[in-house]
Amino acid sequence: MLVELSIRNFAIIDHVTVPFEEGLTVLTGETGAGKSIIIDAIGLLIGGRGSVEFVRHGSKRAEIEGLFSLENHDEIEPLLTDIGIGLSDDSMVVIRREISKQGKSICRVNGKLVTLASLRQVGQLLVDIHGQHEHQQLLQVDRHLFLLDRFAGEHLNSAKEEYSTLYSRLLKTKKQYRQLSENEQQTAQRLDLIRYQLNEIESARLRPDEDEELTAEKQKLSNSEQLYQRVHDSHQALYGENQGLEWIMVAVNQMEEATELDPALKEVKETITNCYYLLEESSFTLRDYVENIEFNPERLNDIESRLSEILSLRRKYGENVNAVLEHASKIEEEVETLENKDEHLQKWASDLEAIEKDLAVEARHLTELRRKQAKKLTQDIQRELKALYMEKTRFEVAFHDHESPSFTKDGTDDVEFMVATNQGEPLKPLVKVASGGEISRIILALKTILASHEGVTSLIFDEVDTGVSGRVAQAIAQKIHHISTGSQVLCITHLPQVAAMADSHLFIAKGERDGRVTTEVTPLSEKEKVEEIGRMISGVEMTELTRKHAEELIEQADEMKVAR
Known part of the structure; x- marks a missing residue:
């Protein structure tokens, strides 16, 4: 989870340090106060694209630093080891990124300089940001197969291991066959070279050690x-x-x-x-x-x-x-292979044919298992959509069949999430769902089911509740809080129902320092939380009735948390 975020000289932010808690944290405030800027800073911290426009006017560089706790997060430790970074005894990771006004970007993980690509690899395992118009993984078709496999979990492990072993053999044999099938001139040149090398070494009559x-x-x-x-x-x-x-x-x-x-x-x-x-x-x-x-x-x-x-x-x-x-x-060995090229080509061609036959069997088995899990995923998503008052919406995991499917590292399946939001309409790709309110709820349903399978420590929802109200807003609030029981969730919202469900509440406001506008972040007390939710309900003017309504919302939210 994200424990603390420090931002300096970023956009309109002069300097702010934001502590975060477990569970659901909401960020509220007037439009333009800088809520999304904080999310942009987190996005940049985990490997997002930088720009000199992020550097506050008059500053030499923008600086963002985040402290993450990695308890019970097994996936990231091998990745950190691969890029030469050790995990501390307290399972904490500090990520820092700087962008100069010249556009130069510097990335550090636990004080060690890393490339932007490495930072992005680490960041994808730490934070998943979902905005109103950009939902990252869930709207990327090439990620749908990965998400289905993560949902299936151990049901696919054995079959995927067997397939992967055969696929590796296929690639190795294809490489050998391709290298040996090169034109005669290249083969002759290679044979002359390695014969010379072998003769030179053998003539020396070397002894071990x-x-x-x-x-x-x-x-x-x-x-x-x-x-x-x-x-x-x-x-x-x-x-x-x-x-x-x-x-x-x-x-x-x-x-x-x-x-x-x-x-x-x-x-x-x-x-x-x-x-x-x-x-x-x-x-x-x-x-x-x-x-x-x-x-x-x-x-x-x-x-x-x-x-x-x-x-x-x-x-x-x-x-x-x-x-x-x-x-x-x-x-x-290579000399022997090249000298008997035709025999080896014939053998490898036979091997390739046998491996491809076995691989096709394993791929079909993998497809069968995936289709079973896809039905279960569909049922789970439909249940979540019903709870979000989208009972007429249909969700399906589509398997696109091809006449000549090609083998990939994941099998031969081409998978895409499909949705029909109205009765009688055909299923369409998830990415083409038009309504902001509808896609927000669909994304939320997917996240409710998939959050525990994605291995991400922190989820960020940037106004995914836009375009909804009333009972739908309450259902969304409950779903977001449900997700936060298994992952840390940060949510920018304009819905009082969502704010009432928060375990911690941060208020974002514009302030003035040294004659310049800056963004300020204030953790709200219980009393201040009531005032802020009342403002969200009524607008600018706060009445006693509005305050009472806000208190009732918070009481109802507390009861729902206990009931869950």
Whole structure:
């Protein structure tokens, strides 16, 4: 959910910080006070298109920052990880966007600079904005299949996984077939190239880890004189006449006599004795090491020459010998494939035919499951429309059949939401529904059913209640509040019925600061909420009857919340 929003130098807003709560938050105020500007700021924050027109006159840049809580939101964490952003222990994300007066846009997530595309990916999982004329996902036909699948949920998971596995095989096999089907000249050129590479690598007769072994040996040979001197001197310090071991033996002998006088010294005597034998063994090891140190300039030259040859191969084929050998293994397979091109083409053509047959079976199975879920979705939407006094409106998930359906990552289905708002009328695409009031209710019905399946933490309704009144307004108010029980909902409204259902109420008004108009946001108390709803009912003049009506609306709303 959106916890807090800070806006600075944006349109007519000088500086405002808006706290948000769980549940339903309504934003009300006179037309032109800046309600939609706040929604525009949120839209920009989650990746909307920026413009220098958003920068307040006389300011260098517009700044928007939002704090989001991501508890119980599993989808966004992998996305944040992919773009190199870790999630804090308190599951909070801070998104910041700046737009300069030159039009330059800077985006940050948890302080890390990100591209606008990455910001948009994150933002789509955080906030879903639905305006009076632009309903985003629900009016985008290419999103309808996605929404149907989200609604179906686990009923499709197994079938989609099986289809996806086959589809990946199809793409891989098609790519192999296409690459091998290239013209003869390209094939011959490729074959010459990789044969040369393979011959060059095989001629070098590389061994796994050879470069590391040679580097270690080179290090030893390059420092053989220093090694000899250091190890020889160390051995002499231990085993020469009047050197370390001889004096330690004196100490051992003395301690043996001391132990006879005082048995309490036995443990110390044993420690000194053990140290003597350990040091003696180490001195023998040093002696053998000195005797085997190799002074071999010719071997050193050979190693350097070999490492130079290996370095040349590494520059072309891999970061180390093992990577070069792995490259050789791959091109050896490719050589075999190109040399036996016709056989492989025949095999892959056969594979393609078999995969497409299996894929068609899986696609049909997926379609059958989707059609069942589409019927259930239709029934659920019809029920919601009836509750919104649109019982004569028909909703249907249409499956457009094609003579030769093509395979996509989601199957072969072409799905579109269709609506008929009046009895006797044919079904039309949802995007072509004309009436503002009707489409608002249809969108609300869809959101009521789909909100819990879209995985978005915050929903914003920007005057979707336009064009309705009376009992329809009350039904819309109840639906919006119902959606807010599963998602945070922010709603700009002119309907007192919707405002009465709010869990928190923000009043947007124009003010004046330093001789300039600015937008101010004020959280309303219960008493102030009554006054504002009364204003929404009666207009400018507030009467005692209007106040009483506002109080009754709020009481009815509270009763509805408890009943639900």
